[in-house]
Amino acid sequence: MNKTHILFITTQLPFPAKSGGTVKSWNYVQFLSQNYTLSVASLLKDDDEKHVQAFQKAINLEYFESEQSDIQRTPLNLIKSYFLSTSLNVFRNYSTNFKSKILPLAEKADVLLIDHYEVFQYVPANFKGKIVLHTHNAEFMLWRRMSELTNNPIKKIILKLEATRVGHYENLIFKKSDLVYSTPSDIDLYQKNRMNTQAHAITYHLGNDTLLDLPALEFHKTEKAITFIGTLSWEPNIDGICWFIENCWSTIQQKHPDCVLYIIGKSPDERIKTAARKQTQIIFTGFVENLDTYLQKTRAYIAPLRFGSGMKVKVLEGLYRGTPCVTTSVGAEGLKVRNGEEILISDEAQSFAKNCIALLEDKRLWNKLSSNARKVAKNEYKWVDLFQKMENSLQSLLKKK
Secondary structure (H helix, E strand, O other): OOOOEEEEEEOOOOOOOOOHHHHHHHHHHHHHHHHOEEEEEEEEOOOHHHHHHHHHHHOOOOOEEEEEOOOOOOHHHHHHHHHOOOOHHHHHOOOHHHHHHHHHHHHHOOEEEEEOHHHHHHOOOOOOOEEEEEOOOOHHHHHHHHHHHOOOHHHHHHHHHHHHHHHHHHHHHHHHOOEEEEOHHHHHHHHHOOOOOOOEEEOOOOOOHHHHHOOOOOHHHOOOEEEEEOOOOOHHHHHHHHHHHHHOHHHHHHHOOOOEEEEEEOOOOHHHHHHHOOOOOEEEEEOOOOOHHHHOOOOEEEEOOOOOOOOOHHHHHHHHHOOOEEEOOOOOOOOOOOEOOOEEEOOOHHHHHHHHHHHHHOHHHHHHHHHHHHHHHHHHOOHHHHHHHHHHHHHHHHOOO
């Protein structure tokens, strides 16, 4: 019997898995390739082109198509998106050439699996198979939360308008999808904003769960070190680490002048470098191949996110490894964690800094959080369990006529 043919359409090459979104996409395409006939159509961002050959060797695909995409997030492109009556990110991910490459692949597919809302625009109008949408965030809420944080009145208006445009588009494509995978917290946000969730099924955005196989960390082997890991060009990360440096770091330094802050990730945005200027205890590591070399010596792992939505892979990585984490309510969103038990949560700068200091000093608290974090990660957030649940939802859809 012929296998169901799935065409996976995504915004960027999911290999190597170098961000929260690509970690999920890479693990998912590997799972799909083992159970279905799989083709992938991917836009290429940044240095994706140099990884295409390795990606095709690492996975069993029927067909692969790609197209370079480098439309920037600029005021001019925002204006262009208004004229085209589409949101900025949908505009930034459009390519006529890519659309022409997808059409013949779609004709061969039984299922289109749309990875990120921005590429739903490539679903052919006459497609007769099943349409599955895999969301990574409640995107409208990301824009709305950005608008709430800015004090610039013009920027606030622009961001609010973008949140509205994105929300309308998300609701529209939900209605056109036969199945929509979203995190429970995002589904809750959609429902609270009266969006259509009839086709939704639960997914999670997980991280490297093999970290659970590593030996437990030990407080006495760590340094007075605080670590931040993330894509340093992603706006929530830029905002978060700048906020931490500008509002929390001096308080920590006053109490522990020998403490260091490791910022891990390549090509940091200029705003981060400006915030860290003249701070000798802040170390930019660049890209790190083996993150565990830093996690082993980290005493406080931070995720100071002030906007975004969905589950944060960087927070899950800390749970898997048992590196005690200080985050915000946004960073802990969607996770089955309790403040003071598996994680420390604070949205105010003073208490955020105080939580970091507590982890630098309090071995008993550190050990409790480390142990509890790994327990909840092992019980709740494993790839094999997640993909089985997603597979059940997909199989139920495929059985429908």
